Amino acid sequence: MSASGPATGPSRLDELACLESMRRGDPTCLGGFFQAWGDRLYRLSLRLTGDPASAEDVVQEAFLKLMAGAERIEGRSRLATWLYRVAYNASIDRLRDRKRTAPVPEEGDDEPAPTPALLVDFLSPEEMLKDAETRRALDEAIAALPPSLRAAFLLRDVEGLSTAEAAEALSVTETNLKVRLHRARLLLRERLSAFVAGRGERREGHP
């Protein structure tokens, strides 16, 4: 399996033209922009904050910043990367605000990637996803990761950003992004393996 392609969305030229018209106060482009990015930013923020109201706030904040042109989008930075960065930072801010009441998994960038311990075969993703229990296990496994690892995994493996784009969105080096992604994948694999082992699921033909 190779890395997935870049995030889809409006082309770069359209993005910049739209952005400029929105800065001038023309909302014509807003609907299309919102269609393209609203749900993506919401999903990322929902995975990070675990709270629908906070995630909706984050989307609003990101779009307001975009429309205000509060920060110019640099030529080197695609709009996607900019939006994800704003949404990530806004989500982390909200997590920090809540930290006193809700526990946030500890950061652990220095820890080595876990050694795979549980070795059980999975059913195909299609088969596994027929089951609501699997979806719950997926939610719980990713919620247990530190937000920095969660974000690396979501941007690279779910949203399809390149290593360079994801690193820029999270304001880390590409090396650091790769370390986080590797840890996230192995931790999720381990947790899902525990779920599969607990249910005694095996792919047919395997013991």
Added chain:
Amino acid sequence: MTCQELVRHLSDYIDGTLAPEDRTAAAAHLAECEKCHLVLDTTQCTILLYRAAQSPGLGAERREALLRRLEKACRPPGSAR
């Protein structure tokens, strides 16, 4: 390549970013080591699971309401409200 080295290179192997000689060594190890092959298989499956299990978006009602709020906010600087 040892099992430990394979696991260390696993993400680069999945992403196709290993140097050619490491990739050859990893493929040779995977062909012989059932455990590492299973780790590769389940890691790829994990990625596919999250990609396929789209979490819910805003929902039609909240999406519309938020868009209306943003449209109101999208006015030329200094224009009357």
